[in-house]
Amino acid sequence: MQPVVHFDNVTKYYGRTIAVDGLDLAIQPGKFVTLLGPSGCGKSTTLRMLGGFETPNSGKIMLAGKDVTRLPPNKRDVNIVFQDYALFPHMDVARNIAFGLELKGHDSASIHRRVLELLDLVQLQAYAKRMPSELSGGQRQRVALMRALAPDPQVLLLDEPLSALDAKLRQQMQGELKSIQEKTGKTFLFVTHDQDEALTMSDQIVIMNKGKVEQIGDPKSLYASPSSVFVASFIGDANLLQGTVTGVGDRATALNWNGTSIQASAEGHVVKQGDKVCIVLRPESIRCAAAASGLPNSMPGKIRHRVFRGNHTSLTVEVAQGSQLNALVHPAEAGALSGEDIFVGWEPSSATIIPEQIAAA
Amino acid sequence: MRSLFSDIPRTALTMCYWAFLLYLLVPLILMMAMSFKDANYVAFPIGEWTLGWYAEVVQDKQFLDACLYSIMIAAAATLASTILGVWIAMLISVEGIRGQVVIFALACLPAVVPGMISAISLRIFISTIDLPTGTAAIILGHTVHSVPFVVVMALTRLRSMPSNLVDAARDLGADSVVAFFRVTLPYLGPAIMGGMIFCVLLSIDDFVRTFFLGGYRLTLPMLIFAKVQGGMSPEINAMATIVLLVTAAVGLYAEYLTRRSRTR
Numbered sequence: 001m002q003p004v005v006h007f008d009n010v011t012k013y014y015g016r017t018i019a020v021d022g023l024d025l026a027i028q029p030g031k032f033v034t035l036l037g038p039s040g041c042g043k044s045t046t047l048r049m050l051g052g053f054e055t056p057n058s059g060k061i062m063l064a065g066k067d068v069t070r071l072p073p074n075k076r077d078v079n080i081v082f083q084d085y086a087l088f089p090h091m092d093v094a095r096n097i098a099f100g101l102e103l104k105g106h107d108s109a110s111i112h113r114r115v116l117e118l119l120d121l122v123q124l125q126a127y128a129k130r131m132p133s134e135l136s137g138g139q140r141q142r143v144a145l146m147r148a149l150a151p152d153p154q155v156l157l158l159d160e161p162l163s164a165l166d167a168k169l170r171q172q173m174q175g176e177l178k179s180i181q182e183k184t185g186k187t188f189l190f191v192t193h194d195q196d197e198a199l200t201m202s203d204q205i206v207i208m209n210k211g212k213v214e215q216i217g218d219p220k221s222l223y224a225s226p227s228s229v230f231v232a233s234f235i236g237d238a239n240l241l242q243g244t245v246t247g248v249g250d251r252a253t254a255l256n257w258n259g260t261s262i263q264a265s266a267e268g269h270v271v272k273q274g275d276k277v278c279i280v281l282r283p284e285s286i287r288c289a290a291a292a293s294g295l296p297n298s299m300p301g302k303i304r305h306r307v308f309r310g311n312h313t314s315l316t317v318e319v320a321q322g323s324q325l326n327a328l329v330h331p332a333e334a335g336a337l338s339g340e341d342i343f344v345g346w347e348p349s350s351a352t353i354i355p356e357q358i359a360a361a
Numbered sequence: 362m363r364s365l366f367s368d369i370p371r372t373a374l375t376m377c378y379w380a381f382l383l384y385l386l387v388p389l390i391l392m393m394a395m396s397f398k399d400a401n402y403v404a405f406p407i408g409e410w411t412l413g414w415y416a417e418v419v420q421d422k423q424f425l426d427a428c429l430y431s432i433m434i435a436a437a438a439t440l441a442s443t444i445l446g447v448w449i450a451m452l453i454s455v456e457g458i459r460g461q462v463v464i465f466a467l468a469c470l471p472a473v474v475p476g477m478i479s480a481i482s483l484r485i486f487i488s489t490i491d492l493p494t495g496t497a498a499i500i501l502g503h504t505v506h507s508v509p510f511v512v513v514m515a516l517t518r519l520r521s522m523p524s525n526l527v528d529a530a531r532d533l534g535a536d537s538v539v540a541f542f543r544v545t546l547p548y549l550g551p552a553i554m555g556g557m558i559f560c561v562l563l564s565i566d567d568f569v570r571t572f573f574l575g576g577y578r579l580t581l582p583m584l585i586f587a588k589v590q591g592g593m594s595p596e597i598n599a600m601a602t603i604v605l606l607v608t609a610a611v612g613l614y615a616e617y618l619t620r621r622s623r624t625r
Contacts, residue, residue: 051532052531052532053528053531072531072536073528073531073532074531074532074533074534074535074536078532079532079533080528080529082529084523084525086523086525086526086528086529087529088526088529088530088544088547089526089548090547090548090550099530099533099543100533100534103533103534103535103539104534147529147533148532148533151533151534
């Protein structure tokens with residue numbers, strides 16, 4: 001399928017600092033795609049370049065097969081939901097939503113129909129005549145979303161739209177955004193620094209770091225097999241172990257971690273004996289038991305720290321002199337681990353190896 | 362003892378304020394009271410009261426003509442200074458424009474140049490370019506004087522405007538002109554309204570510039586001045602009372618508008 005958006009070697013500088021560095025990115029139509037990264041990684045600049053508010057220093061941006069690199073925002077078939085909504089304070093809800101339609105030259109009957117249809121989509125029919133100052137944060141958010149959707153853009157751009165909402169409302173809006181995306185079948189390009197938002201809503205996540213794409217994938221594969229230490233530590237929590245390869249097998253690779261032998265999965269990376277690697281081990285992959293459980297990688301350890309978090313308990317376990325692991329334990333199991341001495345273990349397939357040269361980058 | 366000490370400064374403050382208020386209001390009240398005196402000279406006691414002077418004033422062709430002329434000049438000067446003032450405010454608010462401070466300082470200069478100096482220089486200027494004294498010259502003079510007030514009010518409002526409102530309009534298909542008229546200008550509305558009323562008041566009240574730039578037709582302040590030269594009469598008091606009440610009402614309304622624009 002032809003991508004709806006294609007960034008072709010796009011670079012953007014602000015003075016001497018590079019914001020986006022040779023970005024190549026294709027976005028498939030009808031998908032919920034998230035640009036995820038820490039602040040300053042270039043994700044917002046990427047979005048603003050697609051919106052037409054920044055011009056790249058080099059490279060090309062294609063929208064639906066058309067070169068839009070140098071077009072002003074009003075000539076592009078994309079609409080933005082701004083971080084602080086940017087609703088027009090002197091217009092009521094209906095007129096805010098109608099704004100883009102009026103400028104496209106639709107007749108008033110069809111505008112009226114479309115506005116009602118959109119208000120219906122977010123259950124705000126009763127608020128058509130309210131002014132933005134009379135709405136709650138969540139309602140403003142919905143109006144901003146409908147205003148941007150109204151002109152039926154090729155791609156809807158969302159610039160951290162949930163960051164101004166409180167935690168409860170944010171969760172509710174995540175579900176709502178996703179269901180609106182599914183109902184309308186629009187391509188959503190969502191920018192956030194919040195990994196939870198990215199994981200819950202996206203079909204595809206583009207992880208950015210220092211102006212470059214670090215890894216692209218669906219939430220599950222990014223979480224299960226991060227291709228770099230940056231991705232592993234940015235998405236979810238991870239134990240990062242430094243080790244040396246001691247043997248390469250069919251299903252598992254043997255390693256030496258601070259004198260302890262362990263096994264992990266190479267996941268497509270080619271490693272050979274003697275390679276220094278980084279092993280990513282998720283806290284929830286580690287099993288803890290009072291007795292040696294027969295798991296591979298089973299080893300004795302001492303609980304050094306115990307934090308109760310309601311739906312789980314977080315343990316810091318010292319497995320050898322100076323080697324510590326973080327593990328999550330279900331409340332039901334936490335009771336059995338009352339003593340200091342326990343055993344930990346994990347399936348080799350749940351520990352991912354990242355070769356050192358990638359880990360260092 | 363302690364409460365006595367802490368009360369003294371406060372009593373002093375209050376008394377100073379009342380003294381000021383007395384000094385401010387007594388002349389005005391006297392002037393207004395005299396306009397009801399049933400005699401053709403100004404002196405105490407008032408004796409007989411009458412509304413006769415008001416009847417005379419509203420039928421006075423000279424007075425009505427001066428009112429009309431003043432309003433006309435005020436309208437023209439206000440229109441010109443509003444357009445200029447908003448224009449300059451927009452220019453200053455552009456991010457990263459060079460010499461922002463200088464542009465602002467120059468735009469505000471007419472507000473601080475002494476009226477006398479400004480009037481004389483304008484007079485010399487119009488005779489240099491062969492513009493006759495009269496309506497056009499007065500309007501020019503008043504416009505220059507009012508622009509800074511519009512600039513300051515519009516700029517204050519512009520600075521409180523979220524920058525992505527214009528971005529949002531552009532994003533939804535507006536070019537920069539449409540974005541200005543449909544988003545920026547309505548947002549500036551209350552500030553522009555307040556600024557315009559300020560311009561009207563400044564223009565109606567102006568004496569020095571009008572005196573130097575005016576022709577034979579008299580504006581309201583010039584007419585009152587001319588009448589005073591011919592001797593005080595309660596008719597002047599009646600005129601002044603009318604002007605005072607109307608301008609005070611308009612001024613208070615302008616203050617209300619700017620207050621609202623600041624809080625909204």
